[in-house]
Amino acid sequence: MYSYIVKRLLILLPTLIGAAILVFLLLRLVPGDVCLLRFGGEGGYADPEQIRLCQERLGLDQPIFFQFVDYMVGFFTLDLGVSMWTAQPVTEEIGIRFGLSLQIAIMATLVSVIIALPLGVISAAKQNTPTDYFVRAFSIAGIAMPSFWLGILIILGLLIGSQAFFGRPWMPPIDYVPIWVDPWYNLSALIWPALATGYRYSAVATRMTRSAMLEVLHEDYVRTARAKGLIEKVIINKHALKNAMLPVVTIIGIEFAFLMGGLVVTEQVFNLNGLGKLFVESVTQSDYTLTQALVMLVVAIFVLVNFLVDIMYAWLDPRIRYN
Amino acid sequence: MKSRLTRFAASVVLGSALAVGAGSISTSAQEYGGELRLVVGSKIPSYDGHIESTFGMIHPIRPFYSMLIRVNPDNPSSPTDFVCDLCVGDVPEPTNDGKTYTFKIRQGVTFQDGTPLTSADIKATFDKIAFPPEGVASNRKAYFKMIDSIEAPDDETVVFNLKFASGTFIPSVAMPFNFIYAKKDLDEHGYKWHQTNINGSGPFHFVEHVQGSHVSGVKNPNYYHEGKPYLDGYRAISAPKMSVRLQAIRGGQADIEFRGFPPRARDDLVKALGDQIEVQESDWNCVLIVTPNHKVKPFDDPRVRQALSLAIDRAGGSKYLSQIAIVKTVGGIGFPGHPISSTPEYLEKNIIGYGSDVEANRERAKELLKEAGHENLKFTLHNRGVDQPYKVVGTWLIDQWKRIGLDVEQWVQPSTPFYATLRTKKDFDVSLDFNCQAVVNPIADISKFLPSGGANYSDFEDQQLEDLYIELLQTGDPAKQRELFAAYEKRVLNDLASQFITLWWYKINPYRSYVKGWKIAPSHYLNQSLENIWIDQAEYKKQLGG
Numbered sequence: 001m002y003s004y005i006v007k008r009l010l011i012l013l014p015t016l017i018g019a020a021i022l023v024f025l026l027l028r029l030v031p032g033d034v035c036l037l038r039f040g041g042e043g044g045y046a047d048p049e050q051i052r053l054c055q056e057r058l059g060l061d062q063p064i065f066f067q068f069v070d071y072m073v074g075f076f077t078l079d080l081g082v083s084m085w086t087a088q089p090v091t092e093e094i095g096i097r098f099g100l101s102l103q104i105a106i107m108a109t110l111v112s113v114i115i116a117l118p119l120g121v122i123s124a125a126k127q128n129t130p131t132d133y134f135v136r137a138f139s140i141a142g143i144a145m146p147s148f149w150l151g152i153l154i155i156l157g158l159l160i161g162s163q164a165f166f167g168r169p170w171m172p173p174i175d176y177v178p179i180w181v182d183p184w185y186n187l188s189a190l191i192w193p194a195l196a197t198g199y200r201y202s203a204v205a206t207r208m209t210r211s212a213m214l215e216v217l218h219e220d221y222v223r224t225a226r227a228k229g230l231i232e233k234v235i236i237n238k239h240a241l242k243n244a245m246l247p248v249v250t251i252i253g254i255e256f257a258f259l260m261g262g263l264v265v266t267e268q269v270f271n272l273n274g275l276g277k278l279f280v281e282s283v284t285q286s287d288y289t290l291t292q293a294l295v296m297l298v299v300a301i302f303v304l305v306n307f308l309v310d311i312m313y314a315w316l317d318p319r320i321r322y323n
Numbered sequence: 324m325k326s327r328l329t330r331f332a333a334s335v336v337l338g339s340a341l342a343v344g345a346g347s348i349s350t351s352a353q354e355y356g357g358e359l360r361l362v363v364g365s366k367i368p369s370y371d372g373h374i375e376s377t378f379g380m381i382h383p384i385r386p387f388y389s390m391l392i393r394v395n396p397d398n399p400s401s402p403t404d405f406v407c408d409l410c411v412g413d414v415p416e417p418t419n420d421g422k423t424y425t426f427k428i429r430q431g432v433t434f435q436d437g438t439p440l441t442s443a444d445i446k447a448t449f450d451k452i453a454f455p456p457e458g459v460a461s462n463r464k465a466y467f468k469m470i471d472s473i474e475a476p477d478d479e480t481v482v483f484n485l486k487f488a489s490g491t492f493i494p495s496v497a498m499p500f501n502f503i504y505a506k507k508d509l510d511e512h513g514y515k516w517h518q519t520n521i522n523g524s525g526p527f528h529f530v531e532h533v534q535g536s537h538v539s540g541v542k543n544p545n546y547y548h549e550g551k552p553y554l555d556g557y558r559a560i561s562a563p564k565m566s567v568r569l570q571a572i573r574g575g576q577a578d579i580e581f582r583g584f585p586p587r588a589r590d591d592l593v594k595a596l597g598d599q600i601e602v603q604e605s606d607w608n609c610v611l612i613v614t615p616n617h618k619v620k621p622f623d624d625p626r627v628r629q630a631l632s633l634a635i636d637r638a639g640g641s642k643y644l645s646q647i648a649i650v651k652t653v654g655g656i657g658f659p660g661h662p663i664s665s666t667p668e669y670l671e672k673n674i675i676g677y678g679s680d681v682e683a684n685r686e687r688a689k690e691l692l693k694e695a696g697h698e699n700l701k702f703t704l705h706n707r708g709v710d711q712p713y714k715v716v717g718t719w720l721i722d723q724w725k726r727i728g729l730d731v732e733q734w735v736q737p738s739t740p741f742y743a744t745l746r747t748k749k750d751f752d753v754s755l756d757f758n759c760q761a762v763v764n765p766i767a768d769i770s771k772f773l774p775s776g777g778a779n780y781s782d783f784e785d786q787q788l789e790d791l792y793i794e795l796l797q798t799g800d801p802a803k804q805r806e807l808f809a810a811y812e813k814r815v816l817n818d819l820a821s822q823f824i825t826l827w828w829y830k831i832n833p834y835r836s837y838v839k840g841w842k843i844a845p846s847h848y849l850n851q852s853l854e855n856i857w858i859d860q861a862e863y864k865k866q867l868g869g
Contacts, residue, residue: 030739030740031739031740031743031744031747031748032739032740032741032742032743032744032747033739033743034739036739036742036743036746036747037738037739037742038368038375038377039374039375039376039462040376040742040746040778041376041377041738041742042376042377042378042759043609043756043757043758043759043760044376044758044759044760044761045376045462045463045465045466045760045770045771045776045777045778046376046462046777046778047460047461047462047463047464047465047777048777049460050374050460050461050462053458053459053460054460085366085368086366086367086368086369086534087368087369087518087519088519088534092534093534093535096533096534096535096536097535155570155574158574159570159573159574159595162574163595168575168866168867168868169573169574169575169595169596170574170575171570171571171573171574171575171576172574172576173576174362174560174562174567174571174576174577175536175537175558175560176533176536268563268564268567269564269566269567270567271560271561271562271563271564271567271571273533273535273536273561277535277563278535280563281366281535281563284737284738284739285366285739286739
């Protein structure tokens with residue numbers, strides 16, 4: 001098991017370096033820089049000397065090769081630098097948003113798991129019945145509906161519904177308060193995006209659970225269990241579900257990693273000060289250091305989650321670690 | 324001149340009357356207390372007003388600072404009404420043939436950290452803005468080229484000595500970016516300290532800034548304008564998406580947004596909330612400009628550029644575009660309504676493309692194109708990837724040019740590459756550009772059209788225009804200023820057609836009706852100290868509950 005873990009860890013490093021080089025080069029393909037935008041983006045007079053000083057301070061006047069060397073040195077020494085837009089340390093910029101994105105990811109995952117596992121199992125156990133058809137329609141709708149669009153519908157529904165029922169329109173709070181400061185305020189803001197993203201997430205997981213369960217339920221050992229006279233509940237919960245979990249865990253892991261940095265549009269719809277919104281802002285402002293750090297963070301999360309999923313695979317299925 | 328001034332005075336009175344009609348001026352007594360929640364659609368790069376130029380910094384940070392003088396917060400719609408903030412009495416008249424301004428400074432003012440404010444702080448601030456040391460940025464030092472020296476002979480007096488009399492000096496001093504800093508902070512912490520720290524003497528004290536989320540402030544108990552501010556505090560919430568800002572006002576999560584919404588958003592809010600929404604509207608000191616690249620053929624030919632301007636039906640555009648976009652007013656190069664700017668009647672008679680007979684204009688445009696040998700010209704209109712108002716106006720322009728037989732495609736880019744194309748790469752045929760200023764200061768604002776002005780991307784040279792501008796800049800006499808301004812305008816829009824005007828922007832601010840005391844200005848940078856704003860508590864409870 002240990003050699004398996006070490007091998008997986010060694011594969012991570014080249015993946016991270018490759019991603020770092022790629023993101024550096026891709027960002028520089030877009031002409032223009034943060035200084036031109038920051039001082040002249042609103043149509044007023046922009047002092048050329050100020051733009052020159054800004055470019056000098058940020059190292060944008062240096063040849064690309066020197067910028068690249070500087071970036072890679074920072075990468076290997078874990079020095080992510082400062083945001084080109086706000087001059088705040090990148091770690092601070094990310095740290096402020098990380099808690100919110102993590103909370104949303106956890107809440108959406110919980111929503112997803114709570115919906116997906118029971119529905120997937122029931123759907124498989126009652127294959128080709130009206131219950132199965134309903135679950136399949138419910139999950140297909142979730143896959144078809146983008147979470148940001150569902151978010152917009154939720155906000156409009158809240159506005160219109162609250163006005164109709166309580167006489168005054170209400171929408172979720174648009175600023176973030178940590179859950180330990182004001183749990184009610186925090187949850188009233190975050191439960192809606194968690195539902196919107198959790199539904200789509202659950203739809204994928206429901207379908208995966210259903211198909212994995214169907215496959216397992218047709219295995220010989222399940223038939224044997226039935227022949228031995230075990231009740232269906234025990235067969236499903238004790239024998240089938242654990243073995244059907246491999247692909248489901250993969251999906252849940254990948255979706256969780258995606259949620260940490262991928263809620264770009266949903267965070268904007270709900271005005272959540274998370275990593276996705278920061279991502280959009282950093283790209284539109286040509287804030288190279290922040291964009292690079294965010295891409296690397298998302299890559300690192302994906303790599304780490306994949307690593308954990310691989311480890312879980314090995315734990316769930318001993319054949320993998322022995323091979 | 325007299326009739327123009329009369330019309331200007333009438334427009335100010337009419338504007339005020341409209342504002343009263345919109346309910347902006349309350350007849351009831353002001354109430355104390357409450358927190359204003361404003362939504363801001365842009366991010367704060369730093370807290371230093373002297374280097375920044377975004378409303379994303381002004382809206383949340385301006386209330387922490389004082390100015391030497393400012394646009395009158397009780398009459399912000401007037402482009403010529405300036406009043407003292409930290410100085411006492413009226414804004415001083417110049418002496419020494421217009422070359423010396425002496426300001427008497429208010430006593431008893433303190434910064435947030437308790438340091439008393441004196442004339443030395445004013446001098447240190449304007450020295451930093453006008454004469455920054457080598458390596459120190461100052462985005463508006465060009466506005467203060469007329470300053471020779473600044474003196475603080477005693478704690479209560481600041482003297483600005485100018486190299487020449489200039490009509491741009493007072494409006495430049497009143498710019499809302501000129502935050503007054505403590506000399507102590509500049510001396511002890513250096514010139515970059517204010518980029519990340521706040522220590523002002525304004526109506527509110529800084530509490531916190533959570534990056535990407537909000538800025539909050541509380542009432543300054545020692546504020547020097549008696550009885551103000553009325554609010555206990557405010558919270559400026561960052562919300563980059565316009566739809567979020569709009570729904571936040573509708574859904575009771577925000578009270579006001581100061582930049583402005585398109586007409587459709589105003590109509591949606593009013594439809595949803597009826598009399599719970601107040602609306603104030605104003606001409607806006609921002610204008611979309613068509614910028615042909617003079618280095619690209621055939622736009623080096625003035626006849627082609629004139630034809631492009633002649634094809635545009637500005638009055639028709641105003642009528643229809645104002646229903647869907649934040650543009651409305653037809654004007655020349657100066658802010659419409661300012662005494663120095665050309666009147667609609669003058670423009671119609673004297674400037675190409677402003678005549679009321681649109682068909683005749685277009686016939687003339689076709690003739691000019693034929694003379695130049697470019698009847699079926701094909702080119703690309705470079706535009707910024709922002710809907711309001713760039714893409715809307717860009718699409719309209721293409722339609723206008725099609726009517727004289729031109730084949731135009733729109734090339735839309737996000738903001739960063741858009742500016743790179745405009746300023747450095749210069750690989751465009753014709754581009755939309757814009758000029759957006761804070762204080763209405765037409766003589767300074769029209770430097771946008773000057774080849775050497777630093778913000779003109781048409782890439783041409785014209786000594787006659789340069790000479791006219793220098794003469795205009797150094798003239799104190801209003802009548803002479805108007806004469807030179809008109810000559811400059813004719814040179815830009817007629818003779819050279821080096822650039823030309825589409826429509827001026829139009830500012831629309833719908834907000835919750837329990838917010839009282841705020842008055843719209845012709846710029847989203849102005850009148851943002853929040854000190855006049857108060858909350859009608861009864862109305863607030865009625866609309867949002869306890």
